[in-house]
Amino acid sequence: MTSDRVLGILAVLMGAGMAAMSWGYVAQVEYEPVGPRAFPLLLAGLIALCGLWLVFKPSHRAHFGSTLQMRSVALCALFVVLYAVLFQVLGFVVATALMSIPVGRIFGGTWKQSVLTGVGMGLVLFVLFDTLLDVVLPAGIAKPLFTAIGL
Amino acid sequence: MDTYSFLASGFAVALQPMNLLMAAIGAFIGTVVGLLPGLGPINGVAILMPLAFALKLPPETALILLAAVYIGCEYGGRISSILLNVPGDAAAIMTAMDGYPMARKGMGGVALSISAWSSFVGSMIATVGIVMMTPLLSKWALAFGPAEYFALMVFAFACLTGLLGDQPVKALLATLIGLSLATVGVDSNSGVYRFTFDSIHLSDGIQFIVVVIGLFSISELLLMLEEAVHGKAVIPETGRTLFNRREVAETWWGTVRSSLVGFVVGILPGAGATVASAITYSMEKRIAGASGTFGEGDIRGVAAPEAANNASANASFIPMLTLGVPGSGTTAVMMGALTLYNITPGPALFQQQPTLVWGLIASMFIGNVILLVMNIPMVGLFTRMLKVPNWALVPGILAVSAVGVYAVHSTTFDLVLMSILGVVGYALRKCEMPMAPLILGFVLGEMMEQNLRRALSITNGELGILWESPISIGLWICAAAMVIVPLAFRKLRKPAAGITPAGAVVEQA
Numbered sequence: 001m002t003s004d005r006v007l008g009i010l011a012v013l014m015g016a017g018m019a020a021m022s023w024g025y026v027a028q029v030e031y032e033p034v035g036p037r038a039f040p041l042l043l044a045g046l047i048a049l050c051g052l053w054l055v056f057k058p059s060h061r062a063h064f065g066s067t068l069q070m071r072s073v074a075l076c077a078l079f080v081v082l083y084a085v086l087f088q089v090l091g092f093v094v095a096t097a098l099m100s101i102p103v104g105r106i107f108g109g110t111w112k113q114s115v116l117t118g119v120g121m122g123l124v125l126f127v128l129f130d131t132l133l134d135v136v137l138p139a140g141i142a143k144p145l146f147t148a149i150g151l
Numbered sequence: 152m153d154t155y156s157f158l159a160s161g162f163a164v165a166l167q168p169m170n171l172l173m174a175a176i177g178a179f180i181g182t183v184v185g186l187l188p189g190l191g192p193i194n195g196v197a198i199l200m201p202l203a204f205a206l207k208l209p210p211e212t213a214l215i216l217l218a219a220v221y222i223g224c225e226y227g228g229r230i231s232s233i234l235l236n237v238p239g240d241a242a243a244i245m246t247a248m249d250g251y252p253m254a255r256k257g258m259g260g261v262a263l264s265i266s267a268w269s270s271f272v273g274s275m276i277a278t279v280g281i282v283m284m285t286p287l288l289s290k291w292a293l294a295f296g297p298a299e300y301f302a303l304m305v306f307a308f309a310c311l312t313g314l315l316g317d318q319p320v321k322a323l324l325a326t327l328i329g330l331s332l333a334t335v336g337v338d339s340n341s342g343v344y345r346f347t348f349d350s351i352h353l354s355d356g357i358q359f360i361v362v363v364i365g366l367f368s369i370s371e372l373l374l375m376l377e378e379a380v381h382g383k384a385v386i387p388e389t390g391r392t393l394f395n396r397r398e399v400a401e402t403w404w405g406t407v408r409s410s411l412v413g414f415v416v417g418i419l420p421g422a423g424a425t426v427a428s429a430i431t432y433s434m435e436k437r438i439a440g441a442s443g444t445f446g447e448g449d450i451r452g453v454a455a456p457e458a459a460n461n462a463s464a465n466a467s468f469i470p471m472l473t474l475g476v477p478g479s480g481t482t483a484v485m486m487g488a489l490t491l492y493n494i495t496p497g498p499a500l501f502q503q504q505p506t507l508v509w510g511l512i513a514s515m516f517i518g519n520v521i522l523l524v525m526n527i528p529m530v531g532l533f534t535r536m537l538k539v540p541n542w543a544l545v546p547g548i549l550a551v552s553a554v555g556v557y558a559v560h561s562t563t564f565d566l567v568l569m570s571i572l573g574v575v576g577y578a579l580r581k582c583e584m585p586m587a588p589l590i591l592g593f594v595l596g597e598m599m600e601q602n603l604r605r606a607l608s609i610t611n612g613e614l615g616i617l618w619e620s621p622i623s624i625g626l627w628i629c630a631a632a633m634v635i636v637p638l639a640f641r642k643l644r645k646p647a648a649g650i651t652p653a654g655a656v657v658e659q660a
Contacts, residue, residue, distance in 0.1 A: 018346075026343070027338075032607075033611050036338040059318060081567065088566075138561075
């Protein structure tokens with residue numbers, strides 16, 4: 001099965017789902033001829049049509065990398081999601097350091113290089129944005145430490 | 152007031168110390184982002200946009216910064232093309248054809264300086280074109296009603312779908328997904344919540360920055376894992392670094408011709424810098440004929456595409472400023488930046504925000520001078536940037552992207568949505584789905600729906616109004632032509648595939 005077929009099936013499902021949801025979008029008081037559901041319904045229909053086209057006339061087989069490469073892509077994606085989830089809880093400095101180490105390793109850095117860039121970057125970017133440029137970043141679990149040194 | 156006094160007031164804005172500083176910073180960052188393989192103008196503008204907003208820069212300063220980044224990228228892309236044979240961004244593919252052979256012959260310095268010069272000429276010609284054309288076009292655009300706007304947006308999508316890639320269905324699907332993402336949130340006309348899944352974070356709609364950074368920056372980082380650019384040696388610079396008078400004379404008319412072509416291509420929605428440089432490269436090759444050594448290090452083959460891609464990048468500001476309908480992915484992102492400031496680009500902008508528009512246009516003149524100065528003597532500094540390893544670069548981009556997303560609403564929700572969209576974007580790009588139509592759809596979605604509903608309110612639901620006026624009829628015809636003509640061309644060309652080198656590159660882009 002080509003990747004186009006999968007994409008097409010997903011598009012058909014998405015169109016169907018959108019149509020089902022938007023069917024219920026009716027305004028309580030209609031004072032214009034085209035209400036809130038027409039445009040989403042139109043889009044849903046066209047998305048499903050595109051999907052059908054791809055199912056019946058697929059043209060492309062995706063060139064995914066080797067298994068090893070795909071594993072590092074999946075790992076990297078996992079760390080990006082973890083970074084997003086932990087960003088606020090752990091605070092910028094800690095989360096950035098923890099993200100940079102595995103991502104740096106995946107991109108070919110040594111342990112030493114990755115740890116040093118991770119920690120350094122977390123601190124430097126925090127001081128740059130939060131302290132100097134006034135873009136507020138979460139301090140998280142490092143907060144007591146920051147207050148102690150007066151940042 | 153006439154154009155000249157407006158332009159003079161624009162220079163007064165652009166020459167303010169803060170704005171000059173931002174233009175210089177933008178030019179520097181843009182050149183760096185442009186030369187790093189994988190990162191193009193959309194990434195640069197997308198990452199800096201939320202930061203500019205979070206730094207509370209006034210709108211004209213933010214726009215000056217972003218425009219300088221955009222134009223800087225077009226300058227920067229050539230550096231890695233010439234020295235590494237790896238284009239720094241898509242528009243610099245053609246520059247590698249003759250730039251790299253020149254560098255191997257020890258003429259790298261000359262190739263770098265002549266391409267900086269032709270980039271400058273291209274940008275300047277296009278900026279003069281902007282000054283001449285935008286006031287007229289915006290006056291004409293004031294006559295547009297909702298029906299005309301709807302047709303215009305269909306035309307913009309048709310251009311992007313027809314010209315981009317050989318798989319128009321996927322481009323159309325991308326556009327539709329973008330339009331659908333824009334419908335998320337409360338419908339302002341009726342108060343109905345659409346596709347919010349009962350989440351308060353979605354009731355306001357999906358944040359623009361989250362979509363752009365997720366789909367472009369995060370997915371790009373994942374793609375970088377598969378493209379091993381490592382181990383490519385930068386060719387050391389030897390010999391002359393500055394071009395001489397004979398080389399300027401040799402490339403002059405090609406540069407001017409390519410700038411004009413680039414300008415025209417840039418105005419069209421969708422075509423953009425990559426197409427412009429491909430067209431002009433093959434045009435100059437044909438004009439040079441037997442006297443040319445194209446592909447083996449002909450200096451004209453370096454000057455022409457660089458002039459064209461810069462001219463077209465500058466010209467792509469025209470549809471955004473005058474019509475409020477951006478023509479390229481990067482200007483769509485910039486239009487998103489304006490909406491952060493509650494400014495709606497379009498014909499009325501020239502009356503309501505003259506300082507913003509003319510300040511931006513004047514800053515493009517200044518930004519180009521800064522870029523020329525930066526790119527000839529300081530090229531060695533930029534070359535060193537190519538040595539930054541990915542293990543430091545990727546976490547850095549990720550951290551700065553997260554800072555930008557977090558700066559707008561300070562929620563974990565936005566960050567998680569960003570990372571999910573990054574993974575989705577990666578998968579879509581692996582399936583050869585173009586991202587520019589998606590982002591354009593997302594930016595224009597609300598405007599398109601509103602204009603459609605407003606037009607149909609006028610006639611109480613009668614669809615005929617959509618193709619009633621001569622302007623809208625013309626736009627519908629152009630839209631149809633944009634879809635049909637490239638398809639027909641491809642059908643006709645198929646038996647003779649491989650004859651035109653430009654065609655092959657256009658399809659990759």
